[in-house]
Amino acid sequence: MTIQKNISLTSFNTFGLQATAKEFTTIQSIEDAQALLTSDIFKNQPVLILGGGSNILLTKNFDGLVVKVEIKGKEVIHNDDENVLLKVGAGENWHELVMYCVDKNLGGIENLSLIPGTMGAAPMQNIGAYGVEIKDVVESVEAIEISTGKVKTFSNADCNFGYRESIFKQEAKNKFFISSVTLRLSKKNHRFNCSYGAVNETMTTLGYDTPSVRAISEAVIHIRRSKLPDPSVIGNAGSFFKNPTIDADAYALLKKTYPDIPGYIAGNAMFKVPAAWLIEKCGWKGKRFDNIGVHQHQALVLVNYGGGDGKKIWQLAMDIQASVKEKFNITLHPEVNVIE
Numbered sequence: 001m002t003i004q005k006n007i008s009l010t011s012f013n014t015f016g017l018q019a020t021a022k023e024f025t026t027i028q029s030i031e032d033a034q035a036l037l038t039s040d041i042f043k044n045q046p047v048l049i050l051g052g053g054s055n056i057l058l059t060k061n062f063d064g065l066v067v068k069v070e071i072k073g074k075e076v077i078h079n080d081d082e083n084v085l086l087k088v089g090a091g092e093n094w095h096e097l098v099m100y101c102v103d104k105n106l107g108g109i110e111n112l113s114l115i116p117g118t119m120g121a122a123p124m125q126n127i128g129a130y131g132v133e134i135k136d137v138v139e140s141v142e143a144i145e146i147s148t149g150k151v152k153t154f155s156n157a158d159c160n161f162g163y164r165e166s167i168f169k170q171e172a173k174n175k176f177f178i179s180s181v182t183l184r185l186s187k188k189n190h191r192f193n194c195s196y197g198a199v200n201e202t203m204t205t206l207g208y209d210t211p212s213v214r215a216i217s218e219a220v221i222h223i224r225r226s227k228l229p230d231p232s233v234i235g236n237a238g239s240f241f242k243n244p245t246i247d248a249d250a251y252a253l254l255k256k257t258y259p260d261i262p263g264y265i266a267g268n269a270m271f272k273v274p275a276a277w278l279i280e281k282c283g284w285k286g287k288r289f290d291n292i293g294v295h296q297h298q299a300l301v302l303v304n305y306g307g308g309d310g311k312k313i314w315q316l317a318m319d320i321q322a323s324v325k326e327k328f329n330i331t332l333h334p335e336v337n338v339i340e
């Protein structure tokens with residue numbers, strides 16, 4: 001186990017924020033993780049588990065140990081006429097995995113193309129895009145319990161998946177290293193999700209007559225490239241806030257004052273309101289404050305134009321939160337993990 005000291009985290013977070021880790025190490029296997037857990041260096045200071053750093057906001061230097069998970073590997077552990085169960089190491093790059101599945105015509109994660117980050121972090125917030133969430137294909141999640149070093153397997157039901165939520169962001173937070181995830185992927189009779197009009201339109205534009213694993217993936221990539229800022233060009237962590245859910249009465253009341261407020265039925269007489277719309281109505285879209293700001297085309301994306309300060313981005317997020325609360329009486333909750 002190699003422990004490095006005073007390591008810059010700038011290239012390890014997609015916001016591109018300048019911060020250092022007092023100590024830094026990587027793990028390549030379950031055994032590495034188990035050895036690390038028993039070491040003094042792990043026990044005596046704060047620990048940050050890191051994947052691709054695409055869903056974190058570093059507000060200052062990290063005065064502890066950063067552990068980057070680099071457990072690799074893909075293994076077919078079950079194969080029948082209809083499905084395969086693919087066990088994927090937590091450190092595998094998510095988009096490369098999607099491309100691997102597209103090449104093999106394995107269905108289930110094509111709508112999640114081009115989401116940055118690693119396999120291990122994907123169940124944390126139940127990544128989702130274009131009508132699909134990873135919970136739809138998770139068979140199980142294998143994780144190492146930090147207090148005991150024991151390997152535990154969480155079934156899909158155990159994970160308590162919700163919208164950008166799972167047990168790993170709630171009661172199991174900071175208690176487990178996720179080491180691998182097993183996905184159930186279809187080999188034939190794929191159940192494509194083409195519920196987003198833009199995906200259908202783009203498939204047609206790209207020359208596809210019928211949906212396929214590849215057609216959907218290419219359409220999603222095309223849409224995302226045209227809509228979302230590329231973190232290698234402008235630092236960001238994707239959507240900063242979750243879309244809030246409000247009850248039907250609150251939604252009806254807002255609709256009287258703001259007839260154009262969008263809302264989608266979210267079950268149990270609840271409505272999901274796009275956070276981007278609320279933020280834009282509060283006048284934040286495109287606002288720039290020195291080297292940080294709100295993206296000019298995506299009000300939900302906070303950006304670091306270069307040399308920005310994570311604390312200032314967090315302050316901006318809280319100012320946005322306060323103004324949305326004041327105008328609409330809706331509380332926005334961050335999707336990004338804020339490291340304070």
Ligand SMILES: Cc1cc2nc3c(=O)[nH]c(=O)nc-3n(C[C@H](O)[C@H](O)[C@H](O)COP(=O)(O)OP(=O)(O)OC[C@H]3O[C@@H](n4cnc5c(N)ncnc54)[C@H](O)[C@@H]3O)c2cc1C
Nearest residue numbers: 049051052053054055116117118120121127128178237238
């Ligand atoms: C441009 C852009 C677009 C995005 N689009 C989407 C989108 O469409 N949908 C979506 O859902 N998300 C999206 N995201 C957010 C992000 O890509 C996902 O949340 C991704 O899964 C984070 O992976 P990561 O490896 O970078 O996690 P990190 O940022 O490294 O970590 C995120 C959290 O998970 C914890 N963690 C990481 N790995 C492990 C592990 N092995 N075990 C235990 N804990 C761990 C960390 O401690 C941290 O709390 C986007 C981000 C960007 C920058």
